[in-house]
Amino acid sequence: MARFRDTALSKIQTIGPRFLPFADVATEGVPLSRLLRLSLFQVTVGMALVLLVGTLNRVMIVELAVPATLVGLMIALPLVFAPFRALIGYRSDIHRSALGWRRVPYIWKGTMLQFGGFAIMPFALLVLSGYDQAADAPVWIGQSAAALAFLLVGAGIHTVQTVGLALATDLVSVDEQPKVVGLMYVMLLLGMIGSALVFGWLLDPYTPGRLIQVVQGAAVITVALNIIALWKQEPRDRARAASVQTQPEFRDAWRLFVQGRTAVGLLVVIALGTMGFGMADVVLEPYGGQVLDMAVATTTRLTAVLAAGGLVGFAIASRVLLDGADPVDVAWWGTLLGLPAFALIIAAGPLGAVTLFVIGTGLAGLGAGLFGHGTLTATMRRAPRAQVGLALGAWGAVQATSAGIAVALGGVIRDVIAAMTNAPEMRPEAPYTPIFALEFAFLALTLAVFFVLRRREAGLFQTTHYRPAQDRPDPSVANAACHVGTAAASTRGYP
Amino acid sequence: MSNDPEKVWPTGLTLKEAEEVHSYLIDGTRVFGAIALLAHVLVAVSTPWLG
Numbered sequence: 001m002a003r004f005r006d007t008a009l010s011k012i013q014t015i016g017p018r019f020l021p022f023a024d025v026a027t028e029g030v031p032l033s034r035l036l037r038l039s040l041f042q043v044t045v046g047m048a049l050v051l052l053v054g055t056l057n058r059v060m061i062v063e064l065a066v067p068a069t070l071v072g073l074m075i076a077l078p079l080v081f082a083p084f085r086a087l088i089g090y091r092s093d094i095h096r097s098a099l100g101w102r103r104v105p106y107i108w109k110g111t112m113l114q115f116g117g118f119a120i121m122p123f124a125l126l127v128l129s130g131y132d133q134a135a136d137a138p139v140w141i142g143q144s145a146a147a148l149a150f151l152l153v154g155a156g157i158h159t160v161q162t163v164g165l166a167l168a169t170d171l172v173s174v175d176e177q178p179k180v181v182g183l184m185y186v187m188l189l190l191g192m193i194g195s196a197l198v199f200g201w202l203l204d205p206y207t208p209g210r211l212i213q214v215v216q217g218a219a220v221i222t223v224a225l226n227i228i229a230l231w232k233q234e235p236r237d238r239a240r241a242a243s244v245q246t247q248p249e250f251r252d253a254w255r256l257f258v259q260g261r262t263a264v265g266l267l268v269v270i271a272l273g274t275m276g277f278g279m280a281d282v283v284l285e286p287y288g289g290q291v292l293d294m295a296v297a298t299t300t301r302l303t304a305v306l307a308a309g310g311l312v313g314f315a316i317a318s319r320v321l322l323d324g325a326d327p328v329d330v331a332w333w334g335t336l337l338g339l340p341a342f343a344l345i346i347a348a349g350p351l352g353a354v355t356l357f358v359i360g361t362g363l364a365g366l367g368a369g370l371f372g373h374g375t376l377t378a379t380m381r382r383a384p385r386a387q388v389g390l391a392l393g394a395w396g397a398v399q400a401t402s403a404g405i406a407v408a409l410g411g412v413i414r415d416v417i418a419a420m421t422n423a424p425e426m427r428p429e430a431p432y433t434p435i436f437a438l439e440f441a442f443l444a445l446t447l448a449v450f451f452v453l454r455r456r457e458a459g460l461f462q463t464t465h466y467r468p469a470q471d472r473p474d475p476s477v478a479n480a481a482c483h484v485g486t487a488a489a490s491t492r493g494y495p
Numbered sequence: 496m497s498n499d500p501e502k503v504w505p506t507g508l509t510l511k512e513a514e515e516v517h518s519y520l521i522d523g524t525r526v527f528g529a530i531a532l533l534a535h536v537l538v539a540v541s542t543p544w545l546g
Contacts, residue, residue, distance in 0.1 A: 097515060098511035099515055109522070116530040119531075119534055120530060132541045133541060137540045137541075141540055145533070
């Protein structure tokens with residue numbers, strides 16, 4: 001009887017873990033299918049971004065008639081959390097868990113925040129716009145509810161993306177990182193393209209009921225995709241759970257992260273370049289609508305054109321990086337491409353040439369794709385293994401903050417100029433041209449900083465011979481370190 | 496194997512690990528509940544029912 005019980009128990013024990021969300025062991029090579037599954041979290045992030053910056057932006061202004069300033073403010077709110085990405089990444093690096101997990105708890109919490117924000121968002125927006133009897137309700141209810149919804153979604157996006165990318169970096173070796181970055185970006189963009197098209201299609205014709213269905217549907221899809229993405233990705237680690245080592249404070253961890261490297265210079269490049277590419281995101285659609293007389297459904301597709309350009313950029317970047325190009329070079333070429341792109345967009349307004357505008361938009365997407373892939377790969381490649389979360393948090397903080405500032409700045413510039421010179425003889429593109437010109441200037445500035453970064457890097461390389469693989473205490477990658485080191489050295493073009 | 500008092504049936508997790516997994520479920524339920532409550536309040540503001 002006792003033997004029967006033991007066999008039964010051992011049978012059940014082999015079944016049990018199959019239904020639990022951990023990976024079995026830290027396997028050496030992670031198959032592409034598993035990485036693809038992990039990258040689903042980027043689809044939800046892309047969906048959330050399109051919904052906030054593209055679809056709801058338009059719905060709030062046009063269909064719900066919310067004042068544009070309030071809309072801009074609401075969309076800028078998620079930005080409040082962006083700088084905390086570095087902190088979130090750092091917290092996940094030092095997270096203590098009985099399971100030895102570092103990333104999954106944060107991705108799960110981020111998912112819940114994102115879900116919660118979307119679940120209340122449509123109602124908050126309807127109350128904000130004074131729909132039905134909400135017109136009699138105090139104004140602060142709608143405003144604070146909408147603000148809360150946007151804050152929740154923002155906090156969720158920041159957490160999920162930062163920690164998700166850290167998990168992806170944990171799982172693969174250095175020479176495979178360009179592939180993962182490409183995959184992550186492609187999935188982000190597929191999420192954006194797909195949801196831009198689907199939201200545009202679903203919300204035409206617009207009804208309040210449809211808005212609720214679409215946004216809440218997005219909430220449910222977010223949770224579903226993120227659970228699929230997380231399942232059995234991060235291995236359980238009893239050794240890490242049992243270890244009682246003291247962890248550095250955030251300030252010390254940061255100091256360790258930036259010292260003796262060009263980390264800060266790269267962050268400056270990311271900030272400037274993202275500002276340069278990002279400012280157009282919100283004004284492209286109204287520019288197409290007001291200046292070039294494009295219809296609603298067509299302007300929604302502009303986001304898709306921008307994303308398609310980016311997709312091509314990521315494909316090219318992944319290819320050349322896997323072939324051994326330097327990620328900083330790739331980012332440089334992307335920035336360079338941005339200059340003619342914005343020149344075309346500026347020219348399209350006075351000429352009334354929609355084709356020129358669409359080509360410029362696609363080209364801007366291509367440049368942004370190369371730039372984004374190059375800078376993120378550089379960030380991952382340079383991240384010390386114990387500080388992956390912090391490194392990607394810093395990347396995300398800078399990237400998201402400058403993207404948000406760029407978007408807000410674009411909106412503000414347009415409104416200020418439109419309000420200042422409200423003369424009937426003014427050309428319709430007048431509020432927009434300065435924005436695109438400013439982007440052009442930012443990109444030129446980025447190129448200058450690239451140059452400085454290059455000089456400093458060359459100097460550092462001569463003095464320290466920094467190798468990305470040298471600061472990896474993690475024993476699970478120790479066996480990979482030797483071939484990773486040589487591979488990394490060869491992929492960066494160093495002898 | 497099955498005599499380890501720390502391990503919980505049937506998954507082979509230790510008590511602490513099992514409690515941690517459970518805590519994610521509990522947190523998720525709490526957040527869901529709070530969000531649902533808030534959503535109902537907002538709906539009631541714009542289109543009141545039973546009133």
